[in-house]
Amino acid sequence: MAVPPEGTPCWADAMFEDLDAAKDFYGDVLGWTFGETSSEQGNYTQAYADGKAVAAVVPPMPGQEGTSQWCLYFAARDASATAARIRDNGGELLMDPMQVGDYGTMSLARDPGGVVFGVWQPGTHEGFQAVAEPGAYCWAEVFTREPEKADAFFPAVFSYRAKQLEGETDFRVYDLGERSVLGRMRMTDDFPPEVPPYINVYFTVADCDEAVARATARGGVLRFGPMDTPFGRFAAISDPQGANFSVLDITTTTGEVPKTTDVG
Secondary structure (H helix, E strand, O other): OOOOOOEEEEEEEEEEEOHHHHHHHHHHHHHHHEEOHHHHOOOEEEEEEEOEEEEEEEEEOOOOOOOOOEEEEEOOHHHHHHHHHHHOOEEEEEEEEEEEOOOOEEEEEOOOOOOOEEEEEEOOOOOOOOOOOOOOOOEEEEOOOOOOHEEEEEEEHOOOOEEEEOOOOOOEEEEEEEEEEEEEEOOOOOOOOOOOOEEEEEOOOOOOHHHHHHHHHHHEEEEEEEEOOOOEEEEEEEEEOOOOEEEOOOOOOOOOOOOOEEOO
């Protein structure tokens, strides 16, 4: 696959204290297989759907133990220049750009509202080898209690254009060119106060209800859904180690796509 345009979601990974349990769970729910685990790379383990790299799991480094969560990475042409824009627009760098062998350069950051994300300047590892296929990434949304900060920050860092969905829900879509690449949702009181802002990653499944059944049978918690939408049938899940994600059957759509208004 060609290197994606800057600002495109290009990779996802998560830390798990019990790596084997995570591999068992996602292997069953999403059909993933896993590559070799290398101690030289901190036991970073790639996940594959139909032989294509779609994500990775890794154990925490000493001192990083805590609740698991998925991290979404955005493509950058120059990770150092992106890091400068992050700082200039009120974000915080949690990890300065760091070269990872010949694979690429990564950094971790936090937006002004507390949303953690990654930046990836591709080398030999260009990112997702598949999207919108069963087991692969298909979409993501910034869940934040301070949407005004997200709406100022992300378009400034990644040159997104924003459009607001019409209706009662405060939801925006960020576009790169003619392509929608990311959503932004205001967190309401439905979210417990202890849940921090985060990026919710959606993985494609052939059957949403079957994926939910597999997840809950494996100790996952159904948070929302399954629900039919114009974009597919989806459900929000927490895995047994607390990482939130969603599953989406993009082939089962219901209703009309909501209208949007350009806002920048």
